[in-house]
Structure formats: structure tokens, C-alpha cells
Amino acid sequence: MKIKLNKLVVGVGASLAVMAAGAANADIKIGIAGPMTGPVAQYGDMEFSGARMAIEQINANGGVMGEKLVAVEQDDVCDPKQAVTVANNMVNEGVRFVVGHLCSSSTQPASDIYEDEGVLMITPASTSPAITDRGYELVFRTIGLDSMQGPVAGNYIASLKPERVAVIHDKQQYGEGIASAVKSTLEDDGINVVMYEGITAGQKDFSSLVTKLKQANVDFVYYGGYHPELGLILRQAQQAGLDAQFMGPEGVGNKDINTIAGDAAEGLLVTLPPSFDQKAENQKLVKAFQDKGEDPSGPFVLTSYAAVQLIADGIEKADSKDPYEVAAALREGTFDTPIGEVQYDQSGDLKSFDFVVYKWHSDGSKTPVK
Amino acid sequence: MHDVMYFLQQLINGLTVGSAYALIAIGYTMVYGIIGMINFAHGEIYMIGAYVSLIVITGLAVTSPAWIPLVLLVALICAIIVSSSMGWAVERIAYRPVRGQHRLIPLISAIGMSIFLQNYVHLAQGSRNIGFPLLIEGGISLGGSGGGFQANLSYMQLTIFIVTLVCMTGLSLFISRSKTGRACRAVSQDLKMSSLLGIDTNRIIAATFVIGAALAAVAGLLLGMYYGSIDPLFGFIAGLKAFTAAVLGGIGSIPGAMLGGLVLGVAESFTSGYLSGEYKDVVSFGLLILILLFRPTGLLGKPEVEKI
Known part of the structure; x- marks a missing residue:
């Protein structure tokens, strides 16, 4: 028991230290949630690769409102139970903006938590209509619907x-x-x-x-x-x-x-989804992926890139890091992303998306x- | 004729999967028969057998068809060696130290072992589905020519039948004729008494684990190739089904495990063939509940005699 108590003290101490470190710098945390392991990890790779690239490029161009984006990556194994744990972890880590999740069955339960806790999420891959038909304010996607x-x-x-x-x-x-x-x-x-x-x-x-x-x-x-x-x-x-x-x-x-x-x-x-990597205006981006030895042709790479970019653009446009104001800005504006011109309707779905x-x-x- | 052929095809499908269930179920039933515990890590041993044979087949990278039987043989032997060692090690590490304690303790140890092995393969081989090359192609067409539905017995299915048959016959002979087999039977009847009579019970228990693991490895190779892909969770579902088969046939009884496997395989196949694939598991587990209600000892199990 003694040992356990010691561990507990160390654990609490460590998490306090992490929280303190988080508070010290004013970075904007971008949560990336998807399967890193499990039978559909292949799609997770696309998501992480696209989102990381977007964060890298936005930071290289001076970040968002002068602050750097920092990725917080978590593995939900495309399992609904794990997705709930991941969503709670994101909230505990102080993440206010999440790219994910990937599988609709994971996104659905996770989105409840994000909505309740005031976290804005953009799924780059979940196509189930049920996700956006509940009148949630903070749930968006960069993909079409089933x-x-x-x-x-x-x-x-x-x-x-x-x-x-x-x-x-x-x-x-x-x-x-x-x-x-x-x-x-x-x-x-x-x-x-x-x-x-x-x-x-x-x-x-x-x-x-x-x-x-x-x-x-x-x-x-x-x-x-x-x-x-x-x-x-x-x-x-x-x-x-x-x-x-x-x-x-x-x-x-x-x-x-x-x-x-x-x-x-x-x-x-x-x-x-159309091969966004074939579009002429994306060739510079495609080249950047290839230089890193990554493949941008997967269906969710550029949708994930776009999700990060939309969060960044939304923050800039709203001139605020408050997820509700960013959500309102996303619904109002038109954004130019690698997946084309993006406009959102009230439910958080893209106004047009071609399969x-x-x-x-x-x-x-x-x-x-x- | 049409419907007869359809029936025949579903029967073949069911018997193929059933044979493999039976091979795995033997491992559950033998261990239970001897030390009265459920070895929940057995499904993982089967999965490891499949991985080892895939690694060997890929490693040898033989393209010429003439060498295929040899490649399969080498893969089979390697899978058996690795799986048997695993089976032996699992018994030695996780079960022997807790044997003779409350029966929940070895059970928990077994579940722990199962989780450990599954995650070990996750880390070592990745969690994705890996394709398993089909080395035995082609088949025999049954039933009349000229249109209509034709039943088809593929050489792969035939191989599964033959190998299962050989393994089962070999095992039956081993149990009934050999000295170790006799010792196995003695230990399963009364562990303490047989140790008093000079049987090295530890060795016999280890032997049951090794035999069970070897048969599971055979099933791993055959089913991995038959289905076409393997993943680290591959053993979990198969283990659950084989365990069901063992209970269905009467846990502790070797012929029971064989029968249970076949019954379960055919029941599943007919359910998806005539009802709907959605009810497959409902029917197989429903069957289990019914059997346990009306024949608690399973199809061929004998009621346990209270030893005084």
C-alpha cells in the first residue's frame, strides 16, 4: 500500500508539473484523435500525417494570432469505448480544438463529450449523418455524408x-x-x-x-x-x-x-472523396508531403490538413480562442482549403462535397x- | 438438385470450419480433463501458430509450385515447435506456480496470459490485418454439369479435412496406446493417486499443454491460409468458439471436442446459409445454452463422479 501511495504522489506531482508547463506557454493545443493501432490504423496514419503537416506549415508561417499550434495526439483504436476515454483525456489536457475522430462509431460518443465540455471538433473522416443531426454547436466535418x-x-x-x-x-x-x-x-x-x-x-x-x-x-x-x-x-x-x-x-x-x-x-x-492531391493548386503541398516521405493520396490526408487549417482560420477570423466564437466564425465564412472552398451550414456539414x-x-x- | 447442392456446399463449409474448431477445442478439453482449469490463453497459442507459419512462408519466399508442399511442411514444423514451446512455457510460468490453489486463481492467471500474448504480438507484428498467401489453389466441382448451382470442394478444404483426420486419429492412438497416453488418462482420473503410483504428473501436465498447443498451431496454419488474413485478435474469437465447441461436446472428453467442433461449425454455416449471417453467433451460443440446460455435461461428457 505504501508503494502505491508513493506512486500516487509522484503521479499527482507529475501531472501538476505538466499542467504548470501548459499554463506557462501560450500555445494553442490541437488534439488529434484517431486510430494509431488496430485494424483500421491505416486511416489513422492518413489523419495524423495530414494534421501534422498542417500544424508544421502553420507554425512555420508564424502560427495563429502569434501563437504556435501544438499537437496532442491520442489513439482511440477506432473503438467507441476508447474514444470516450480519449475525449475525456483531451478535455483534461486542456485541449479546446480537436481534429477527429475517424470512425463514425467513435466520433459519435466522443462528440457528446466535446459538445458538453465546450471543445470544438472537426472530423476529417466520419461520414455518418447521425453525428451532425443533433443540433450540436461545436461539431464539424471536412468530409461528406453517407x-x-x-x-x-x-x-x-x-x-x-x-x-x-x-x-x-x-x-x-x-x-x-x-x-x-x-x-x-x-x-x-x-x-x-x-x-x-x-x-x-x-x-x-x-x-x-x-x-x-x-x-x-x-x-x-x-x-x-x-x-x-x-x-x-x-x-x-x-x-x-x-x-x-x-x-x-x-x-x-x-x-x-x-x-x-x-x-x-x-x-x-x-x-x-475526390483525389485532392491531383488538383493543380495543391501540388506544392503534395511536394511537401513527398519531401517528408509521406503519401498524400490517401482519402483523409488532405481532409485532416483542411480540418487543422479551418481551426486556425476560424481562430483568426473570430479573433478569439473561444471555441463558440470560432464555431460561429466557421459557419459565417468561406475558407479556401486544399479540399476546395469550404462553407458550413448550420448543422456543421459542408455545403457541398463530391464523392x-x-x-x-x-x-x-x-x-x-x- | 439445385437445393441439394446448396445444402452440400454449406455442409462442406461448416465441416471445414468445424474441423478447425475441433483441433483447437482439443487443447481446452485436454487441459480441463487433467487439471480442471480453462486455459484461456489457448486461442493466443493458435494465433501465434498462424503468425509463425506466415513468417516462415514469407521468409522462404518460394514461387515455384513444386516446392510448396515442402514449404508448408517446414512452416508447419516451425509453427508446431514455437507454439508447443509457448504452451509449455505458459504452463510453467503462469499455471504451475498457482496450481492447487483456489480454482479462480489459475483462471485469472490464464486471462492475464491471454492479454499478455495478444499484446506481445500487437507490438511485435503490428495490429494490422496481414494477408496470408493461398498456397493450395483449385478444387473439385461436385454435382452435375450444365448450369445451376455447383458445390465446390476446394483442395484447401480437402487439406483441412485430411490433416484434421490424421491429427485426430494420431491423438486417439496416442492416448489409447502409448505409455504417456495411459499416464494422461490416469492423471485425468485422479491426479493425486497417479502421482502416488509413480507417474510424474508435472511432466504429464506439461505434455498435455504441448500436445494441445501443437494441434492449435496446425489449426493456425490451416485456418490462416483458408481465411486469407490474420491479425493479433485472430485467436480471441476462434478461442471462444473452440471453447464453446469443447463445452458443447462435453468438456474433458476428447471425442466430445471433435464432435462439438463439427456440430458448431455446421450449425454456424447453416444459420448463415438458410437464415442470415447476423444470427450465426446467436444460434451457436443459443445451442450452447440449450445443451447446458438439458445436458449439463455436454454431448459426450460423463457426469462427474464425486471422488471420496
Whole structure:
């Protein structure tokens, strides 16, 4: 017990020291929350890489209102429970502005805490409509919604005129949300959806599902979810000789799917945010990433960059570090960012955001199809 | 014909996964049979088996198909050696010092070991899904030609059946014929008495851990390749399912574990095939509850006799 008490004293002392240090310099802390580990850490890498670059460049240009931005990075493993812990940690660390989280199911519970504690957050990746439809004042995003992405995917599928479509999802907020949007678009377009079914995230054996798809004679499969499961479905479908076109949302569009699915990933259709790294006005920024040995082509790199920049611009515009005033400034202004001109509506959603359909290749590259 | 083929295909799918569950379940059931504890770190041993075989396969980097059987054999042997050593070490470090104490203590030690091994692999190998190359391709088409649904038995599935069959037969022979096997049975009947009769019980207990771990490593290689990707959480769910299989069949009974594995695999496959994939786990765990309600000792378990 004695030892424990000693540790406690040391711990309290250390945290006091940290708080004192925090108070001493007048830096602006920018929280970055996302998965550094876990099955979707690949997306976290994009987020951290984009946000770090933005902080670096803003600081190099003299910071915000003469103060430097300081990153506070935390790992939420894309787990809702962990996300709540991370959100509380952010609040305890005195962070007033957060970029994150990444997975919708993490962003949702974390945003409750941020809103209650007066922390402004901008998610660079969460597309679930539920996040911004609660009338929260401090919740923003630099990405579109499933309700925009679903119809883009649905209408594209309809234009291919498949005979029998299956819609599969992973029963999570993101996957099921987007799958149901695709399904309703398809039904509105008069396309025959013969199967609508959930799987369990983390599952490895899809032989029964694949057999069922084969039995149902589907020629098109839409999957709402992330790449670890779709990779396995693609691979097991190829082995079983299922001849169908697969499609997924941006949660499946990263190079990890190739290590899992191999050749089977060739020709997969993916809806992704447009390749911001291809835009002519971003080439200087792209070069900066490449000089650091980082890849700016991931879907969330530049959305994360934009999120940090919006926080910085918002603070400048509001001429205040108060998150509520910054939120008001973000809703009023028009901002020029690497993801284009940004305007917010009352709910904190972008006024316009385009998703583009890409064809994925087995070497991890992609080509736009429309 | 169409429906028969569909049924057959789902049966094959179920038996494949079931065989692998059975291989893992043996480890749970043998340890329980002998020292009456649940080795919750067993799923992690299976996961480590899968990682070791993947590392060996990638390391050998053989592209010529002629060498594939040899590569698989080397991978299998390495996986068995590493996993068995792990199984042995886990017993020696985490269970032997607390054996004979209140039964909760080894259980907690086992859960701790499971968390430790999982995080160890997290740190050593990263937490991402890693693709597992499929070295056994192709398959046999069953059922009539000319359109319609055809059942397909892939060579990979066939390999899983054959390897499981060989392992199970080998294990049964070992338990029933060999001297160590006889000692295993004696220890499981009465640990104290068999030690009085001159059986080195520590050695026998270590042997059960090693055998269980070796079979788990075999399952790790087979399932890793069959599914196509592995991650550090790979062992957790499989371990849970195999544990269910062991309880279903009657924990402590080796034929029970085999039967339990197959029943569970087929039940899961038919649920996703005829109902919906969403109910897969509901049905398998519902089945477990039913069996425990009406046959608390499992399908093949014998009621425990109070020893005086």
C-alpha cells in the first residue's frame, strides 16, 4: 500500500508539473484523435500525417494570432469505448480544438463529450449523418455524408443495370448506414435488391455468405463497411468462383485491401472523396508531403490538413480562442482549403462535397470511372 | 438438385470450419480433463501458430509450385515447435506456480496470459490485418454439369479435412496406446493417486499443454491460409468458439471436442446459409445454452463422479 501511495504522489506531482508547463506557454493545443493501432490504423496514419503537416506549415508561417499550434495526439483504436476515454483525456489536457475522430462509431460518443465540455471538433473522416443531426454547436466535418455517398454509389450501380444486387454490411454505424442509403437509392431506381444482410466485424469465415451469394445468383454486391472484411469476402468469393462485381465505400479504399485480397481486389469499385492531391493548386503541398516521405493520396490526408487549417482560420477570423466564437466564425465564412472552398451550414456539414467512383487495382492504384 | 447442392456446399463449409474448431477445442478439453482449469490463453497459442507459419512462408519466399508442399511442411514444423514451446512455457510460468490453489486463481492467471500474448504480438507484428498467401489453389466441382448451382470442394478444404483426420486419429492412438497416453488418462482420473503410483504428473501436465498447443498451431496454419488474413485478435474469437465447441461436446472428453467442433461449425454455416449471417453467433451460443440446460455435461461428457 505504501508503494502505491508513493506512486500516487509522484503521479499527482507529475501531472501538476505538466499542467504548470501548459499554463506557462501560450500555445494553442490541437488534439488529434484517431486510430494509431488496430485494424483500421491505416486511416489513422492518413489523419495524423495530414494534421501534422498542417500544424508544421502553420507554425512555420508564424502560427495563429502569434501563437504556435501544438499537437496532442491520442489513439482511440477506432473503438467507441476508447474514444470516450480519449475525449475525456483531451478535455483534461486542456485541449479546446480537436481534429477527429475517424470512425463514425467513435466520433459519435466522443462528440457528446466535446459538445458538453465546450471543445470544438472537426472530423476529417466520419461520414455518418447521425453525428451532425443533433443540433450540436461545436461539431464539424471536412468530409461528406453517407447520405451523399450512398446515392452516388446507388445511382452508379443503377446506371450499370445489374439484374440482381446484394447489399451486405458490417452492422456498424458507418457500414449499415451507408448500406441502407445504397439500398433505398437502388430501390427507388427500380433495381432488384435480392439480399440485404449483415455480417459481424472481425469475422473471418465468409464461405457461407459467399455460397449464399452464389446461390442467389447475384451479379453485383455492394458492401458497407471496412477493408478487413471486404478483403476476405473478395478473396473467398474468388476462390469459390463467384462471378460478381463488388463495390464499397471509402472505408474499403486503401492499400491494405490488396495485401488481404491480392488479385481479387482488381476491378473493385469504390466511392471516394475526390483525389485532392491531383488538383493543380495543391501540388506544392503534395511536394511537401513527398519531401517528408509521406503519401498524400490517401482519402483523409488532405481532409485532416483542411480540418487543422479551418481551426486556425476560424481562430483568426473570430479573433478569439473561444471555441463558440470560432464555431460561429466557421459557419459565417468561406475558407479556401486544399479540399476546395469550404462553407458550413448550420448543422456543421459542408455545403457541398463530391464523392467520385473509382476503379481499384490489384497494385493499390485507382482510376476514376466517372 | 439445385437445393441439394446448396445444402452440400454449406455442409462442406461448416465441416471445414468445424474441423478447425475441433483441433483447437482439443487443447481446452485436454487441459480441463487433467487439471480442471480453462486455459484461456489457448486461442493466443493458435494465433501465434498462424503468425509463425506466415513468417516462415514469407521468409522462404518460394514461387515455384513444386516446392510448396515442402514449404508448408517446414512452416508447419516451425509453427508446431514455437507454439508447443509457448504452451509449455505458459504452463510453467503462469499455471504451475498457482496450481492447487483456489480454482479462480489459475483462471485469472490464464486471462492475464491471454492479454499478455495478444499484446506481445500487437507490438511485435503490428495490429494490422496481414494477408496470408493461398498456397493450395483449385478444387473439385461436385454435382452435375450444365448450369445451376455447383458445390465446390476446394483442395484447401480437402487439406483441412485430411490433416484434421490424421491429427485426430494420431491423438486417439496416442492416448489409447502409448505409455504417456495411459499416464494422461490416469492423471485425468485422479491426479493425486497417479502421482502416488509413480507417474510424474508435472511432466504429464506439461505434455498435455504441448500436445494441445501443437494441434492449435496446425489449426493456425490451416485456418490462416483458408481465411486469407490474420491479425493479433485472430485467436480471441476462434478461442471462444473452440471453447464453446469443447463445452458443447462435453468438456474433458476428447471425442466430445471433435464432435462439438463439427456440430458448431455446421450449425454456424447453416444459420448463415438458410437464415442470415447476423444470427450465426446467436444460434451457436443459443445451442450452447440449450445443451447446458438439458445436458449439463455436454454431448459426450460423463457426469462427474464425486471422488471420496
